[in-house]
Amino acid sequence: MPLTRSKDLLDLERTKAELKKLMDYSLDIICTIDKKGKFLNVSAAALKIWGYLPDELIGKPYMNYVYAADYDLTRKAAVEIMRGAGKTNFENRYIHKNSSAVPIIWSASWDNEEKIMRCIARDATERDLSLTQLKESQSKLRTATKIAKLGYWQLQLDGSGMYWSDEVYEIWGLSKNTFEVNFKSFLDTIHPEDKEKFNQEQIAFYTGQKKFELEYRIILPDNSIKWVYGLGNVLKDELNNNDIYQGTVQDITHQKNLSLQLEESNDRFKYATKATFDAIWDWNLVTNDLYFGEGFEVLFGHKIKSNDLNISIWYDHIHPDDKERVLKSIYTIVDNNSTNNWIQEYKYLKADGDIAYVIDRGFVIRNEDGKGYRMVGAMQDVTKQKEEELSLKLLESVITNTKDSIMVSEAEATGESGSQIVYVNDAFTKMTGYSSDEVIGNTSRILQGDKSDPVELKKLNEALWSGQSYEVTTINYKKSGEEFWINFSVSPVVNKEGKITHFVSIQRDITTRKKEEAQLKLFAADLYKRNQELQQFGYVVSHNLRSPVANIMGITSLLEMDKDDPETVEKCAGDLKTSVSRLDSVIRDLSKILSATDGSVALNKESINLTDLLIDIKADLKEAIIYSGAHIELPEATHILFTHKAYIYSIFYNLVSNAIKYRSERPPDIKIAINTNTQFTIITVSDNGIGIDLDKHTDDLFKPYKRFNLQVEGKGLGLFLVKSHVETLNGKIMIESKVGRGTIFTIIFSLNEDSIDKREEQDLNTLDSNQLLE
Numbered sequence: 001m002p003l004t005r006s007k008d009l010l011d012l013e014r015t016k017a018e019l020k021k022l023m024d025y026s027l028d029i030i031c032t033i034d035k036k037g038k039f040l041n042v043s044a045a046a047l048k049i050w051g052y053l054p055d056e057l058i059g060k061p062y063m064n065y066v067y068a069a070d071y072d073l074t075r076k077a078a079v080e081i082m083r084g085a086g087k088t089n090f091e092n093r094y095i096h097k098n099s100s101a102v103p104i105i106w107s108a109s110w111d112n113e114e115k116i117m118r119c120i121a122r123d124a125t126e127r128d129l130s131l132t133q134l135k136e137s138q139s140k141l142r143t144a145t146k147i148a149k150l151g152y153w154q155l156q157l158d159g160s161g162m163y164w165s166d167e168v169y170e171i172w173g174l175s176k177n178t179f180e181v182n183f184k185s186f187l188d189t190i191h192p193e194d195k196e197k198f199n200q201e202q203i204a205f206y207t208g209q210k211k212f213e214l215e216y217r218i219i220l221p222d223n224s225i226k227w228v229y230g231l232g233n234v235l236k237d238e239l240n241n242n243d244i245y246q247g248t249v250q251d252i253t254h255q256k257n258l259s260l261q262l263e264e265s266n267d268r269f270k271y272a273t274k275a276t277f278d279a280i281w282d283w284n285l286v287t288n289d290l291y292f293g294e295g296f297e298v299l300f301g302h303k304i305k306s307n308d309l310n311i312s313i314w315y316d317h318i319h320p321d322d323k324e325r326v327l328k329s330i331y332t333i334v335d336n337n338s339t340n341n342w343i344q345e346y347k348y349l350k351a352d353g354d355i356a357y358v359i360d361r362g363f364v365i366r367n368e369d370g371k372g373y374r375m376v377g378a379m380q381d382v383t384k385q386k387e388e389e390l391s392l393k394l395l396e397s398v399i400t401n402t403k404d405s406i407m408v409s410e411a412e413a414t415g416e417s418g419s420q421i422v423y424v425n426d427a428f429t430k431m432t433g434y435s436s437d438e439v440i441g442n443t444s445r446i447l448q449g450d451k452s453d454p455v456e457l458k459k460l461n462e463a464l465w466s467g468q469s470y471e472v473t474t475i476n477y478k479k480s481g482e483e484f485w486i487n488f489s490v491s492p493v494v495n496k497e498g499k500i501t502h503f504v505s506i507q508r509d510i511t512t513r514k515k516e517e518a519q520l521k522l523f524a525a526d527l528y529k530r531n532q533e534l535q536q537f538g539y540v541v542s543h544n545l546r547s548p549v550a551n552i553m554g555i556t557s558l559l560e561m562d563k564d565d566p567e568t569v570e571k572c573a574g575d576l577k578t579s580v581s582r583l584d585s586v587i588r589d590l591s592k593i594l595s596a597t598d599g600s601v602a603l604n605k606e607s608i609n610l611t612d613l614l615i616d617i618k619a620d621l622k623e624a625i626i627y628s629g630a631h632i633e634l635p636e637a638t639h640i641l642f643t644h645k646a647y648i649y650s651i652f653y654n655l656v657s658n659a660i661k662y663r664s665e666r667p668p669d670i671k672i673a674i675n676t677n678t679q680f681t682i683i684t685v686s687d688n689g690i691g692i693d694l695d696k697h698t699d700d701l702f703k704p705y706k707r708f709n710l711q712v713e714g715k716g717l718g719l720f721l722v723k724s725h726v727e728t729l730n731g732k733i734m735i736e737s738k739v740g741r742g743t744i745f746t747i748i749f750s751l752n753e754d755s756i757d758k759r760e761e762q763d764l765n766t767l768d769s770n771q772l773l774e
Helices: 002-025 045-050 068-082 125-147 166-172 183-187 192-206 253-275 295-300 320-335 383-401 426-432 454-465 511-561 566-596 610-620 622-628 645-661 694-700 718-728 758-765
Strands: 029-034 039-042 087-095 101-111 116-123 150-156 212-219 225-235 244-251 279-284 290-292 341-349 355-366 372-381 405-410 420-424 470-477 483-494 500-509 606-609 631-633 640-643 669-676 680-687 732-738 742-750
Touching: 029 045, 045 101, 045 116, 068 087, 068 101, 068 116, 101 125, 150 166, 166 244, 192 212, 225 253, 279 295, 290 295, 295 372, 320 341, 320 355, 320 372, 341 372, 355 383, 405 426, 426 500, 454 470, 454 483, 454 500, 483 511, 511 566, 606 610, 606 645, 610 622, 610 645, 610 669, 622 645, 640 645, 645 669, 645 680, 645 718, 645 742, 694 732, 718 732
Parallel strands: 631 669
Antiparallel strands: 029 039, 029 116, 087 101, 101 116, 150 244, 212 225, 225 244, 279 290, 279 372, 341 355, 355 372, 405 420, 405 500, 470 483, 483 500, 606 640, 669 680, 680 742, 732 742
């Protein structure tokens, strides 16, 4: 019995030693924890994973080493384990001896007999790092496919199970939430001209003859077209015999367009050498061979043999004065890869000995290392232009420095007015306010407006296209919208073939003269009026003054004859006093007549019943109201405003007619409200029309000729006139509008003063439309 017991003890010790070795050699931490939460045993792996020797941990609470943010979940897991629920793959973080956080995966169970928790802890650092790297790789892959515009697709042979990646939807311009992916809906997106070749490629692919590879076009929902490059292969499923067809599709629109452009460019080059009058050349910088198009012989007369391709055929004929400069400049460009464009102007010797002035342009084509291997270009004979240059410079100097405005426009083949402007001088920009960039390419209509004389302009057009010069005086408009009177003479320019190519206009601002003429006319009219008044005055004087003056003269004569008779003197004195009184009365009456015609005439204002005026406007717009189905709500009460009738009529008429004109798909609903308080008369005109984008058009809202909806005919003067009339009547106008919802105009007239002073305007600016109507 003792021997048996001794053997058992020996086996037990051997087993413990083996277990200790297993614990010490384990890459995971193997440990036991008592019911108080203290480490009983800890394997050697703790040093590698946590940085602590086992002896440093034994007897210490395990919670001392748990990362603070993981306290709660760790305690909760420990409670569940001690209640008999084993835990596997429980994750938390432990604090390393160096204070870093170590991710740990735990497996633990509770031994109810020994009252201990047995645990295995695995370092999850490498796993987390792998997961992070995997996520980064997936993110990079998604980014790469997005940048490359590369999408993935798959489906089964019967067309089911079709799948598109997000990139495919993006390439097709479709939403996965609204587009049902199936084979039919996909085929409907293929360009009709490419469907046949797509079907052929598809049949070969699905029958196993080849992999799918095709460039084809697709039509997007907005009817734009894209080029895509599709690749496909078969993912074999030998077990279920249910092969999956998969592949990629890439947006190659940009590359395809470049390729097509290159093909077109090559074709153009081939034909350009035959069609152009320029001498097109192609220089091989490696072999020094030079190819000239047919234009070289036509321009300069030098015959080129088919085997004579050396660069010397070009530079041998450069004028000696220019040769060194030209050769130096071209080789500088070839050797310097910072630029590829070369241009030079020089003299070239023709075969007949004459000198031609040429402009030569070239472009260097380089390899990946930046070394030029080819250069293409064209020589242009500009001798004629050179001969004309001096005279043109002289003419330009005259045109530039003249005080008269000069405009040159290009004649149109249609013979209609409105030719495109190709040149204006500085005097033109000063006179009109337009810069040359703003008018060149435009037409003279940019200067015309409502008050421009259409009859005269029509006569001008007819005269010019019959080859005659013509002079016009009319009203034009500056960039600011300011009117000015202009007198201009226009002459057609005819080429050698007798064809009219341009029109030259010399213009003078005669606004001052016109104002003087207008003032002169006003003065003449005033003079005529004054003359009429003088005639009337003469009549009044002769009629009204004759009697008392005659009486005074008679009394005076009587006094001279009978001045010694007291009775006669007394009677004459009484009569004289009466006559003088009558004379004084006549003179005072005449003074009133003269003072009534003195001074400027102000606006004629009167008391206007606004409700009656609106009824008249509604009657005037009857046809438009019936046609549009408009409903106009007028104020019921009577509102009287002391104002100028024509102006207030114009204000209402323009606002109501605009509301009808710029209506939405709904019938116009127009409401006019008038409210009066102790300070103001407030008028609002609201509609449910198309509205105005105030963020975009606020600055131009009340400017002349500014239109905000080009689908409706108009001149853009309505709001300009409304604001002008309101301000002339010393009022204020405000607007609220939203696109698609309608517009509200608010007009305020002061009742206390002739105009709205600053204090009142500040008060108004603090109110919204609802407050203004209270």
